[in-house]
Amino acid sequence: MTGSTGFLQIDQIILILRTYSRLPGAGRNEGNKLTGW
Structure with a gap:
């Protein structure tokens, strides 16, 4: 399932x-929290 x-x-x-x-x-911090990178 590559679509997902x-x-x-x-x-x-x-x-x-x-x-x-x-x-x-602070884009990195926010992104890290939301996406969990």
Whole structure:
């Protein structure tokens, strides 16, 4: 089931992009908390 993985990756990328757009400085921290990287 590669579809699920692809969707997950897209979701994470979108989340990171949105977070970076909002807080370019603390984007990493927010992304880490939301995506769990």
